[in-house]
Amino acid sequence: MSAVKPRAVFFDWxxxxxxxxxxxxxxxxxxxxxxxxxxxxxxxVSGTTIENIAGGQIETYFTPEELRHLYLGLGRGAYNYAFxxxxxxxxxxDKLPDREGLLAVHSICFDIHKELLKKxxxxxxxxxxxxxxxxxxxxxxxxxxxxxxxxxxxLVILKESLRRHGIEGxxxxxxxxxxxxxxxxxxAVAPTCDAKYLEVGLSSKSDNVDTILDKLQxxxxxxxxxxxxxxxxxxxxxxxxxxxxxxxxxxxxRTGRFFDVSEVPGKRPQEVTVTGGGVERFLEYLREIxx
Numbered sequence: 001m002s003a004v005k006p007r008a009v010f011f012d013w014x015x016x017x018x019x020x021x022x023x024x025x026x027x028x029x030x031x032x033x034x035x036x037x038x039x040x041x042x043x044x045v046s047g048t049t050i051e052n053i054a055g056g057q058i059e060t061y062f063t064p065e066e067l068r069h070l071y072l073g074l075g076r077g078a079y080n081y082a083f084x085x086x087x088x089x090x091x092x093x094d095k096l097p098d099r100e101g102l103l104a105v106h107s108i109c110f111d112i113h114k115e116l117l118k119k120x121x122x123x124x125x126x127x128x129x130x131x132x133x134x135x136x137x138x139x140x141x142x143x144x145x146x147x148x149x150x151x152x153x154x155l156v157i158l159k160e161s162l163r164r165h166g167i168e169g170x171x172x173x174x175x176x177x178x179x180x181x182x183x184x185x186x187x188a189v190a191p192t193c194d195a196k197y198l199e200v201g202l203s204s205k206s207d208n209v210d211t212i213l214d215k216l217q218x219x220x221x222x223x224x225x226x227x228x229x230x231x232x233x234x235x236x237x238x239x240x241x242x243x244x245x246x247x248x249x250x251x252x253x254r255t256g257r258f259f260d261v262s263e264v265p266g267k268r269p270q271e272v273t274v275t276g277g278g279v280e281r282f283l284e285y286l287r288e289i290x291x
Contacts (some may be wrong), residue, residue, distance in 0.1 A: 003288040007226040010042035015232040025054040027059045031286035036066035077203025078131040095203045109134035122165040133201020151198040154195040205247040225255040234260040236267035
């Protein structure tokens with residue numbers, strides 16, 4: 001692949017820039033530094049929070065001048081960070097509910113859990129400690145350990161589990177249930193699924209991408225077609241349902257260039273080019289465009 005030099009690179013963190021959030025981030029940070037020095041905008045788009053990006057200390061690896069070109073879109077749309085003149089991260093836009101709104105999200109997810117258990121005898125666990133969404137574990141006996149991104153056999157395991165419990169329609173049915181329960185609370189939820197986790201909340205990576213892209217266009221005149229978007233979870237889990245990185249493809253960003261470093265077989269959105277090669281391929285790309 002010939003690397004066209006973009007003005008901005010949006011990319012996932014876990015599984016794309018690093019092998020896991022606990023793995024050393026030195027190689028990624030080293031590949032990022034020359035681009036930031038040149039003024040190319042780098043945008044980390046991840047479902048996690050800032051504490052899990054380079055150990056929560058990413059600003060210590062770069063100069064304040066370099067940090068002027070780094071942005072973080074985190075928490076499935078919840079937080080959008082830039083860095084101030086002294087190199088300190090600050091939230092310039094968020095999508096956070098008040099306490100009552102967050103409790104409503106928790107209630108929606110607990111009702112999803114109850115619906116699946118009561119009607120289908122399908123067990124789930126729920127992680128409530130997220131800023132505007134919950135993670136519903138659909139494979140409670142299948143542990144990822146430090147490998148937090150989509151594993152190849154998880155798609156097969158989940159589909160078989162859904163069939164065994166009589167959930168006709170697979171993941172589409174889970175998303176339908178989520179939407180219906182959300183609507184009963186008067187909330188239009190944004191459910192996504194990476195096979196192991198059904199994540200249900202008020203926003204998604206689409207909100208991060210659109211918010212930061214708007215900022216880059218407004219302040220620097222960067223156009224969507226001048227950006228590239230890298231991830232490892234674009235693959236289709238079912239017909240018409242794609243992984244979490246597919247939410248970087250929005251009406252605003254659609255004219256950009258999208259790449260998947262995953263080697264998991266399956267369909268991707270038509271906009272996506274599959275490079276394979278995992279983390280090393282993405283870091284190679286950063287090094288290619290820094291020349």
